Amino acid sequence: MQTGARRDATDVSLLQILLLFTGVGLRSFGGGLSAWIYREVVARRGWLKDSEFLGALTLGQILPGSNVVNLSIYVGYRTKGAIGGVVAVSSLLVPPMVMIVMVATVFHQLAQLVWLHRFLEGVAAAAIGMTASVGFRTARALLAEQRWPLLLIVAVFVAVGVMRLPLVPVAIVAGAVGLIIASRRG
Amino acid sequence: MRDNVYLQLITVFVPISLLSLGGGQRIVTDINQQAVAIHGWVTQADFVDLFAISKAAPGPGTLLTTLIGWKASGWPGAVVASLALFVPSSVLTYGATLAWARHDQHAWHRTAARGLAPVATGLILASAFSVLRLSSATWMVWGLAAIALVVFVARPKMNPLTVLFAAGLLYAGLGVMF
Numbered sequence: 001m002q003t004g005a006r007r008d009a010t011d012v013s014l015l016q017i018l019l020l021f022t023g024v025g026l027r028s029f030g031g032g033l034s035a036w037i038y039r040e041v042v043a044r045r046g047w048l049k050d051s052e053f054l055g056a057l058t059l060g061q062i063l064p065g066s067n068v069v070n071l072s073i074y075v076g077y078r079t080k081g082a083i084g085g086v087v088a089v090s091s092l093l094v095p096p097m098v099m100i101v102m103v104a105t106v107f108h109q110l111a112q113l114v115w116l117h118r119f120l121e122g123v124a125a126a127a128i129g130m131t132a133s134v135g136f137r138t139a140r141a142l143l144a145e146q147r148w149p150l151l152l153i154v155a156v157f158v159a160v161g162v163m164r165l166p167l168v169p170v171a172i173v174a175g176a177v178g179l180i181i182a183s184r185r186g
Numbered sequence: 187m188r189d190n191v192y193l194q195l196i197t198v199f200v201p202i203s204l205l206s207l208g209g210g211q212r213i214v215t216d217i218n219q220q221a222v223a224i225h226g227w228v229t230q231a232d233f234v235d236l237f238a239i240s241k242a243a244p245g246p247g248t249l250l251t252t253l254i255g256w257k258a259s260g261w262p263g264a265v266v267a268s269l270a271l272f273v274p275s276s277v278l279t280y281g282a283t284l285a286w287a288r289h290d291q292h293a294w295h296r297t298a299a300r301g302l303a304p305v306a307t308g309l310i311l312a313s314a315f316s317v318l319r320l321s322s323a324t325w326m327v328w329g330l331a332a333i334a335l336v337v338f339v340a341r342p343k344m345n346p347l348t349v350l351f352a353a354g355l356l357y358a359g360l361g362v363m364f
Contacts, residue, residue: 026245031317051296055300063282064205064275065278065279066248066275074279077283077287089276092246097268099245100239101256101264103239104253104256107239115358118358122354122356125327125331126350128334132310132314132331135307135310138310153311155308156308157311167309168207175302180301182300183294
């Protein structure tokens, strides 16, 4: 059996994958999905290690398509092979799809409610904080082992966040630099 | 030409699926142009509403595509547009995942993951910062995001929904007072 599924995570069942991604899909109000996936997959269940999760996230950003969808394919595949990938993506997308269309049908009634706008803006602001907290947490985990990643973290943050350079070329260049440094340091 | 609408959805969203790299704002701009100016599936005012819904509702922001398909042709349109957006890029990613994971026994695989990890961390922080900068954010929104950040860092085990809803209630409450 030369599959790439993690041998130490084969006790993960399809039902667990389904429940996890359905939960993420239906609770991620205001965004912050990669933070939700990090919390559920890495922090709470330990299905992936920090560095593997982050490596997959980088690949997901460089490849076409939604980065959280790409990340879900990776997590599903690593835990339960091809079927795991399909279950992860379907569970992440289908329930919120049904929900979002139902929201759209009643949107004009909801749009009158000023407090609801404010409520959702507040939720979105907290979701930004949640995303940032994953950045801080993973930065701390990486820097606990080695110092050099700090340079790359700051460079990518400044290039994409502050200078607003296009994400994919920055990720490819920074990824290449990271690969070179990591291979020299061993 | 009503029976062509599915074909149109496919010809619009398959290229977006495969070519819109880096996600985010670029994808939204492309979808906006196609859905409003080129195909007239929705008006610009509708588009703004649908975009707001896709940002606030749970699930990835790219579910905007589902809503455009639904406006264009009901539930079948929603399904066709979603499949057209998500399947091609997912097949590609699956192939890349297979290639990447096949070598997980080699030492270089772990080295590669270590080399890429700082990039993802920088991108996560950048995405949080960019959203704040884009969202015509008031100082109160920045403050709320900062408080949430502190709470999430200090209490990683806490249920995120509690924090999200508390922030929503707080911001709605402040809106009543000011």
